[in-house]
Structures are given as C-alpha cells and as structure tokens.
Amino acid sequence: xxxxxxxxxxAGYVKTHNRLxxxxxxxxALSSLLVIVPVYLLQPFVDEGMKIASDPVEWRIPWVTFQxxxxxxxxxxxxxxxxxxxxxLIILTAIAFISVILKSVTSxxxxxxxxxxxxRSIREFxxxxxxxxxxLPLAFYHRRKTGExxxxxxxxxxxxQGNIGNVIIGxxxxxxxxxxxxxxxxxxxxxLTLITIVVTPIIVALVRTFGRKIKKHSARVQDATAEVTSxxxxxxxxxxxxxxxxxxxxxxxxxxxxxxxLYKKIMHWNRWRLGTGPMMDSTLFLTLPLILMVGKIYxxxxxxxxxxxxYAYAAAYKPxxxxxxxxxxxxxxxxxxxxxxxxxxxxxNIQDNPEAKHISKFKDIIEFSHVGFGYxxxxxxxxxxxxxVNAGETVAFVGPTGAGKSTLLDLLPRFYDxxxxxxxxxxxxxxxxxxxxxxxxxxxxxxxxxxxxxxIVNNINYNKGNYSREDIEKAASVAQAHSFIMNLPDGYETxxxxxxxxxxxxxxxxxxIARAILKDTAIMILDEPASALDPESELLIxxxxxxxxxxxxxxxxxxxLNAISKSHNIYxxxxxxxxxxxxxxxxxxxxGKYKNLYDIQFRA
Ligand SMILES: Nc1ncnc2c1ncn2[C@@H]1O[C@H](COP(=O)(O)OP(=O)(O)OP(=O)(O)O)[C@@H](O)[C@H]1O
Ligand SMILES: [Mg+2]
Numbered sequence: 001x002x003x004x005x006x007x008x009x010x011a012g013y014v015k016t017h018n019r020l021x022x023x024x025x026x027x028x029a030l031s032s033l034l035v036i037v038p039v040y041l042l043q044p045f046v047d048e049g050m051k052i053a054s055d056p057v058e059w060r061i062p063w064v065t066f067q068x069x070x071x072x073x074x075x076x077x078x079x080x081x082x083x084x085x086x087x088x089l090i091i092l093t094a095i096a097f098i099s100v101i102l103k104s105v106t107s108x109x110x111x112x113x114x115x116x117x118x119x120r121s122i123r124e125f126x127x128x129x130x131x132x133x134x135x136l137p138l139a140f141y142h143r144r145k146t147g148e149x150x151x152x153x154x155x156x157x158x159x160x161q162g163n164i165g166n167v168i169i170g171x172x173x174x175x176x177x178x179x180x181x182x183x184x185x186x187x188x189x190x191x192l193t194l195i196t197i198v199v200t201p202i203i204v205a206l207v208r209t210f211g212r213k214i215k216k217h218s219a220r221v222q223d224a225t226a227e228v229t230s231x232x233x234x235x236x237x238x239x240x241x242x243x244x245x246x247x248x249x250x251x252x253x254x255x256x257x258x259x260x261x262l263y264k265k266i267m268h269w270n271r272w273r274l275g276t277g278p279m280m281d282s283t284l285f286l287t288l289p290l291i292l293m294v295g296k297i298y299x300x301x302x303x304x305x306x307x308x309x310x311y312a313y314a315a316a317y318k319p320x321x322x323x324x325x326x327x328x329x330x331x332x333x334x335x336x337x338x339x340x341x342x343x344x345x346x347x348x349n350i351q352d353n354p355e356a357k358h359i360s361k362f363k364d365i366i367e368f369s370h371v372g373f374g375y376x377x378x379x380x381x382x383x384x385x386x387x388x389v390n391a392g393e394t395v396a397f398v399g400p401t402g403a404g405k406s407t408l409l410d411l412l413p414r415f416y417d418x419x420x421x422x423x424x425x426x427x428x429x430x431x432x433x434x435x436x437x438x439x440x441x442x443x444x445x446x447x448x449x450x451x452x453x454x455x456i457v458n459n460i461n462y463n464k465g466n467y468s469r470e471d472i473e474k475a476a477s478v479a480q481a482h483s484f485i486m487n488l489p490d491g492y493e494t495x496x497x498x499x500x501x502x503x504x505x506x507x508x509x510x511x512x513i514a515r516a517i518l519k520d521t522a523i524m525i526l527d528e529p530a531s532a533l534d535p536e537s538e539l540l541i542x543x544x545x546x547x548x549x550x551x552x553x554x555x556x557x558x559x560x561l562n563a564i565s566k567s568h569n570i571y572x573x574x575x576x577x578x579x580x581x582x583x584x585x586x587x588x589x590x591x592g593k594y595k596n597l598y599d600i601q602f603r604a
Contacts, residue, residue: 005171006164007334009341013121014164020117025172027110032176034103039184039312041092049089056082059092062187074187111169118165122157129153132343137350138415139375147230152340155225159218159336163329170326174319181316188309192295196287196313203283207324210276211331217269218335224262226339231258273332276324284317350417356434362441362522362553363391364426366412372420373411380419381407382576387569391522394554396564398597399573405557406447408573409525412555413442440464443516447527447557449508451500456485457492459500459511463519472518478547479514480540481507505532513541517548524548526556530563538563561598570594 003011014021040061048057063077080091133149141149185193235242235251242251291309295301301309366389374380381404389395397405411418414435422429430438451459460472460481472492476482484507488494500508509532516524529545530538542563548554549566558564565584572580572587572594580592587594 005330006167009344010121010160010164010333010337013125014117014168016124017117017120020113020120021168024110024113024117024169027106027113028169028172029176031103031107031110032173033180034099034106035177035315036180036184037099037103038096039181039315041096044088045092049085049092051085054084054086057085057088058082059088064187111165114165114169118168119161121164122161125160126153126157128344129157129340132346135348136346137348138410139349140346142375145230145234147233148226149343150233151222151226151229152343155229156222156336156340159222159333160340163333167326167330167333170322170329174322174326177319178316178323181312185309185312185316188312189295189299189301192291192299192309195294196291199283199287203280203320203324206279206283207276207327210272210279210324211327213272214269214328215331215335217265217272218332219338220265220335221262221269222336222339224258224265228255228258228262231255269332273328276328277321280321280324284320288313350414350435352434353432355432357428357432357437359425359428359430359433359437359441362425365390365424366523366553367424368408368411368421369424370421371408371411371418371423373407373416373418375407375416377419380576382411384421385573385576385578386421387571387578387581389553389555389569391553392550393568394549394556394564394566395569395571396567397555397557397571397573398559398561398564398594399579403573404576405573406527409527409555409557412523412525413439413444441521442523442525443519443521444525445509445512445516445527445529447531449500449505449512449532451496451503451508451511453496453498455490455493455495456488456511459496460514460518462515465518465520467518472514475518476511476514478517478544479510480537480544481510481514484510506534506537509533510537510541513544522553524552524554526554526558528557528559530558530560561594561601572597 005011006014044059048059051057058078059080060076060078063075064072065075066072080088083091130153133153182193231254235255242248288310291313292306295306295309368385368387371382371385372380373382385408387395397408399405407416410416411423412430414430417431422431424430425433425438425441452462457469457472460476461467469492473482476485476492485492485494494502496503496508496511500511503511509529513526513529516526526545530541533541538560545554545556545563546566556564556567561584564570568583569581570584570587571578572592574593580587580590580594582590588598
C-alpha cells in the first residue's frame with residue numbers, strides 16, 4: 001500500500017517501521033471516528049435536554065436493522081429512556097467531555113507516533129546517504145558540484161522530513177472523517193447525497209492535474225534551491241579570490257540571478273499549490289444550492305433537516321479538501337526527493353567483485369602492465385605504461401606538469417580503475433582483490449594536504465590502528481613536524497581549522513606526511529611531498545624519507561630532482577607515456593629528457 005501511495009523509494013524507508021505506523025493509524029482512526037459524537041449529542045441536547053417540564057425523556061439515535069445482509073430498514077435505537085431532562089443533560093455533557101478528551105489524547109499520540117516513524121525513516125535515510133557519498137567513486141564527484149550535493153542532503157531531506165508523516169496521517173484521518181459524515185448524510189437522505197456526489201469525478205480529475213503540475217514545479221524549486229546553496233558554498237570557499245579580484249559585486253549580481261530564479265520557481269509552484277483549495281471550493285459549493293433546491297422542492301425536507309444536512313455536508317467536504325492538500329504534499333515530496341533517490345540508486349562503478357580476494361601484507365612485487373587510462377574513454381591520459389616495483393624499493397616519477405603522474409599513482413589504490421592492461425600486487429590483479437585490503441596496504445600523501453577540522457593529534461592519528469601518543473609524536477618527528485607543533489600554543493591539541501586553513505602550507509604537508517608514516521603500511525605513495533617547503537625543511541623531509549628507504553616500498557612524484565636521486569629507479573613520464581627510465585646516474589649519462597630537466601634545475 002505504501003509503495004503505491006508514496007512511491008517505491010520512500011516506501012522502502014517507511015516500511016521498516018510497520019509497528020509504529022499501525023499504532024499511528026489506529027490512534028488516528030480512533031480520533032477521526034470521534035468527530036461524529038458531537039453531531040449525535042447536539043440533537044438530544046436541544047430537543048430533549050432543553051425541555052422545561054420534568055416529564056421523563058428519551059435519547060434515541062438513527063439506526064438500521066438488517067433483515068438480511070442486503071435489505072435493511074431505517075429505525076431508531078433508544079439509548080436512554082425514562083430519565084429527567086436535567087439528568088439527560090448531565091449524561092450528554094459527561095459523554096461530550098469524555099469524547100473530547102479521548103479525541104485530544106488519541107490525536108496527540110497519533111501524530112506523535114507519525115512524527116516518530118517518519119523521522120526514524122529519515123534518520124536511516126540520512127545515514128544511508130552519507131554512506132553512499134563515501135562509497136561512490138571519486139569519478140562520480142567530478143561531474144557534480146559539492147554545494148549541490150549538500151543542498152540535496154539538507155533541503156530535499158527537509159521536505160521529506162516534513163511531509164512523510166503528514167501524508168500518511170492525513171490519508172487515514174481525512175477519508176475516515178469524510179466517510180463518517182457521508183454515512184450520516186446517507187442516513188438523512190441517500191438520494192440527495194448521491195446527487196451531490198456526482199461532482200466527485202470532476203474534482204478527482206482536477207486534483208490529479210494539479211498534483212502533476214505541483215510535482216513538476218516542486219522538483220524545479222528544489223533544483224533552484226540547490227543552485228543557490230551551491231553558490232553560497234562556492235562564495236565561502238573562494239572568498240579570498242573573490243575579494244582579491246574585487247569581484248564582490250559581480251558575484252552578488254550572479255547570486256541575485258539565482259535568487260530571482262528560485263523566487264520564480266517558488267511562485268510557479270505556489271500558483272498550482274494554492275490554487276487547489278479555491279478550485280475545489282468552487283466546484284463543491286456549486287452543489288450546495290442544489291441541495292437547497294432539490295431538498296425543498298422534491299424531497300420536502302424541513303428547514304431544520306436541510307440546515308443539519310448542510311452542516312454535515314460542509315463537515316464532510318472539509319476533509320475532502322484536506323485530501324487534495326495532502327495530494328499536493330505528496331507530489332511536492334515526490335518531486336523534491338527524485339534527485340536524492342537518483343543518487344541513492346547510483347551503483348559505484350568501482351566495487352569489490354563477488355569473488356574478490358583479500359590481499360595479505362605486500363611482500364614481493366607491484367607490477368603495472370600495459371596500463372591505459374582516461375577519465376573519459378575518448379581521451380586517454382595514460383597509454384601503455386609498464387613497470388615493476390620490488391618490495392623495499394623506492395621508485396620516482398618525474399615529468400612535466402599535466403603529464404599524468406598523479407593520475408598514474410591514483411590507479412594503485414583504485415581511486416580509478418584502469419581501462420587497459422592491469423595492475424597487480426604480489427601477482428593478484430587489484431581488481432580481483434577487496435578494495436579495503438588494497439588500500440590498507442597503502443599510505444598516501446597527496447599533492448594537496450587535506451586535513452579535517454580537528455586537532456593535530458587526531459589528524460595525524462587518522463587510521464584504524466591503536467597508536468599511543470608516543471607513536472604519534474615519533475611519526476611527527478620523522479615527518480619533521482614535531483618541533484613546529486610543540487611551538488604552537490596548544491601543541492598537539494591545536495585545532496587546524498577548516499581543511500587545515502589555520503596552518504601554513506608546509507605545516508599542513510608535514511602533518512599529512514606524519515599521518516602517512518603513522519599508518520605504517522608496506523607501500524607509501526608520495527605526490528610532491530616537499531613542494532610547499534623551504535629548502536631547509538625539504539632537506540629534512542628528504543632525510544626523513546631516506547630513513548624509510550629499504551624499509552618501505554615508496555612511489556614518489558617529485559619535481560625536485562635531488563630529492564629522488566637516490567631512488568632505485570626513476571621514470572620520466574611525458575604525455576602519459578614512460579619516455580625514459582633508469583637510476584639517476586644512468587639517466588644523466590643517457591643525456592635525454594631527464595638530463596635536460598636536471599640541467600635546467602641546477603643551471604646555477
Ligand atoms: N578528474 C579529471 N577529469 C578529467 N581530466 C583530468 C582529471 N584530473 C586530471 N585530469 C587531466 O589529466 C591529465 C593529467 O593530470 P595529472 O594530475 O595526473 O598530472 P600531473 O602529471 O600529476 O601534473 P602535476 O605535475 O601538475 O601535478 C591532465 O591533462 C589533466 O587535465
Ligand atoms: Mg600531480
């Protein structure tokens with residue numbers, strides 16, 4: 001049932017809370033049924049209870065008796081008889097009192113339960129979404145704006161949060177209320193009630209049309225919201241550039257256009273959303289004169305009966321109108337969450353294959369064999385790259401910017417999968433190994449040193465191991481970070497700021513190196529580990545890395561040739577190909593590209 005009403009995606013999350021939903025439905029149904037009580041109390045209250053004489057009175061309600069399941073007769077049921085009017089009043093008042101309390105309590109707990117189950121569904125969805133964000137491969141994010149993803153995870157989820165409970169509760173409460181009053185109306189005059197129902201198909205058709213429009217426009221509102229959020233995010237991220245280039249007013253103007261667009265989309269959506277009520281009012285109220293006219297001329301109803309029926313009619317109509325609103329909420333919900341579920345349905349194209357093996361600790365050889373790779377299939381970045389790295393060796397990659405060095409080393413931890421050829425660790429193709437067992441072997445210092453908004457100690461100690469403070473400080477010392485950390489007012493407890501902005505570039509880099517050293521893996525990937533350092537610190541880092549030589553297998557990218565001159569092997573990469581290889585001395589003797597680079601660097 002949920003699948004049909006909410007759509008499969010949302011239903012999947014709501015369904016897991018069946019027990020709560022059933023409770024919410026029962027409570028809501030109870031509170032909805034109680035709306036009829038006042039109608040039944042009003043008549044005896046006025047007609048019997050208000051009698052001045054103390055003659056005994058009765059309290060009867062309309063009833064039916066069935067002769068057989070299909071033939072029934074309208075009768076009356078005497079609930080109380082032989083009672084003085086004042087006593088009847090006391091009984092009626094007591095019943096009214098109890099029913100009001102019951103209605104309030106059931107309605108309160110019904111809604112509370114609804115809020116609970118919808119928010120539990122949302123809680124699970126939030127967690128799943130975060131997991132999805134983590135599990136999707138890096139390539140997924142190249143095509144998307146971070147700000148937009150944040151908007152999806154916040155604005156779209158807020159719409160979801162606000163509407164699930166309302167929709168489900170409303171779908172129980174409103175039809176029940178309408179049915180209760182309609183049954184009453186049928187009791188009073190079924191033929192007349194039938195006449196008023198002929199407008200139903202028109203209303204249903206209109207409500208559906210409005211619903212479709214609302215769904216479409218709600219999706220557009222969420223898209224425009226995402227653009228606005230995304231723009232906020234970019235402004236904050238690039239604030240320094242915006243200010244430095246005096247582009248403040250340009251950016252504000254650009255933002256204004258997005259805000260204008262959002263406003264327009266919101267108005268479009270509201271034109272349909274707010275139109276539903278008046279549209280239904282006019283269709284439904286056109287039938288009211290019909291009741292008056294036909295009721296008087298054809299059925300000879302008394303004034304009192306017609307007034308009572310108009311009251312019941314209005315009372316039955318209100319929930320029908322509410323149902324149309326709920327339909328709007330539902331369509332808003334479906335429109336808003338479509339993109340979210342598109343993300344949820346994205347299957348990571350880099351995944352463990354079902355027979356993936358666990359690679360045990362690396363001990364022998366890494367082999368790249370005829371590797372070809374492109375971020376887009378039509379534009380290959382790397383072609384036919386083959387090389388081997390024995391355990392304990394250090395190999396270096398040099399070459400012009402944009403040659404594909406970082407891309408090449410991103411293939412080893414499977415941030416991307418090769419398009420051609422293969423990469424093996426100890427003879428196992430990494431595509432046949434579990435991703436976790438591959439990544440557990442590798443510590444990475446990237447070209448940008450990415451830090452969390454947290455303390456230095458937590459940034460260094462970011463791994464699954466259980467390291468003591470001593471281990472952490474030792475890693476920091478090897479990375480030449482210990483002394484500068486000790487000079488900070490809060491030492492290792494210093495908060496590094498968003499992405500590490502409170503530290504200098506070189507400081508961030510050394511913390512990233514300490515983090516990689518602490519992870520204590522067999523393989524290390526270093527992408528320009530000393531690029532942000534002064535010559536002196538660079539030398540220190542170089543010494544630190546030399547300490548790791550022969551202990552770890554190191555793949556290093558560096559533009560500084562003296563940093564890598566001791567490597568076992570150096571590969572010169574140009575335009576995605578290995579153009580030269582050998583040790584430092586061999587390459588100098590070969591007098592090729594490497595020698596050329598070397599001469600430029602050490603011309604002085
Ligand atoms: N996510 C991406 N999508 C598409 N193309 C990319 C992507 N990342 C990098 N490239 C392209 O791949 C090529 C190689 O980039 P890469 O970062 O590997 O170069 P590099 O050798 O590390 O350069 P540098 O020395 O400047 O760090 C470049 O031409 C770059 O434009
Ligand atoms: Mg690079």
